[in-house]
Amino acid sequence: DSGVTQTPKHLITATGQRVTLRCSPRSGDLSVYWYQQSLDQGLQFLIQYYNGEERAKGNILERFSAQQFPDLHSELNLSSLELGDSALYFCASSFGQGAFKTEAFFGQGTRLTVV
Amino acid sequence: AQKVTQAQTEISVVEKEDVTLDCVYETRDTTYYLFWYKQPPSGELVFLIRRNSFDEQNEISGRYSWNFQKSTSSFNFTITASQVVDSAVYFCALSEGSGANSKLTFGKGITLSVRP
Numbered sequence: 001d002s003g004v005t006q007t008p009k010h011l012i013t014a015t016g017q018r019v020t021l022r023c024s025p026r027s028g029d030l031s032v033y034w035y036q037q038s039l040d041q042g043l044q045f046l047i048q049y050y051n052g053e054e055r056a057k058g059n060i061l062e063r064f065s066a067q068q069f070p071d072l073h074s075e076l077n078l079s080s081l082e083l084g085d086s087a088l089y090f091c092a093s094s095f096g097q098g099a100f101k102t103e104a105f106f107g108q109g110t111r112l113t114v115v
Numbered sequence: 116a117q118k119v120t121q122a123q124t125e126i127s128v129v130e131k132e133d134v135t136l137d138c139v140y141e142t143r144d145t146t147y148y149l150f151w152y153k154q155p156p157s158g159e160l161v162f163l164i165r166r167n168s169f170d171e172q173n174e175i176s177g178r179y180s181w182n183f184q185k186s187t188s189s190f191n192f193t194i195t196a197s198q199v200v201d202s203a204v205y206f207c208a209l210s211e212g213s214g215a216n217s218k219l220t221f222g223k224g225i226t227l228s229v230r231p
Contacts, residue, residue: 002162033218042223043206048218092160106159107159
C-alpha cells in the first residue's frame with residue numbers, strides 16, 4: 001500500500017459528461033501529481049500541485065482542470081468527455097516540490113471508461 | 116527535452132531465468148533522477164528504485180539489481196531467478212533536476228511474462 005488513495009477505482013460515464021477524480025496524498029506529502037495512462041499515449045504527466053498551488057503543467061487538455069485543497073487532497077475534473085478520454089488516471093504524491101527530491105508514490109488509479 | 120526509451124516491448128522467460136530490462140534516457144541536465152516502477156496486472160504503479168545522476172554505484176536488492184552507466188545513458192534492471200510473480204509491465208522514468216520541471220517522463224514500458 002503506497003499510502004496514496006484514489007477514488008473511485010472505476011468510473012463509467014457517457015460522452016459529454018463531467019467527472020471528478022479524487023486523490024488523497026500520503027500523510028505529510030505536499031505535492032500531488034496527476035498522470036494519464038492510455039494505450040496509445042502511455043503514461044503522460046498532466047499537472048502538479050504543491051501545497052495548494054499549481055507548480056507544473058503537462059499536456060493537459062483545456063477540458064481538464066485540477067485543484068489542491070487546504071487539507072492537501074486533490075481533485076481532477078474532466079468535462080465534455082470524449083471516447084478518447086478513456087484511460088487509467090493516476091495520482092502520485094511526494095514530500096518535496098520535485099519528484100526528483102523524493103520517491104513519488106502512486107495511487108492505485110481510477111479507470112475511466114467513456115461510452 | 117527529456118526522453119526515455121525502452122526498446123524492448125515484450126519479454127517472455129521461463130521461471131528461474133535471469134532477465135534484463137533495458138532503459139536508455141536523454142537529458143540535457145547534469146542533475147537528474149532515474150526511476151523504475153512495476154505495474155502488475157492489478158494496475159497499480161509500484162515504486163522500485165530511484166537513482167540520482169551523481170551516484171553510479173550499482174544497486175542490488177534481493178533478486179533485483181540495477182546497472183547505471185552515464186557513459187551510455189542507460190539504467191538497466193536485472194531480475195535474477197525470475198518468478199511468476201514478476202510478471203508485470205516495468206517502466207523506467209526520468210526526472211530532470213530543474214525545480215521548474217518536476218515531472219516524471221516515462222518510457223513505454225516492457226511487458227515481462229514469466230512462465231512456470
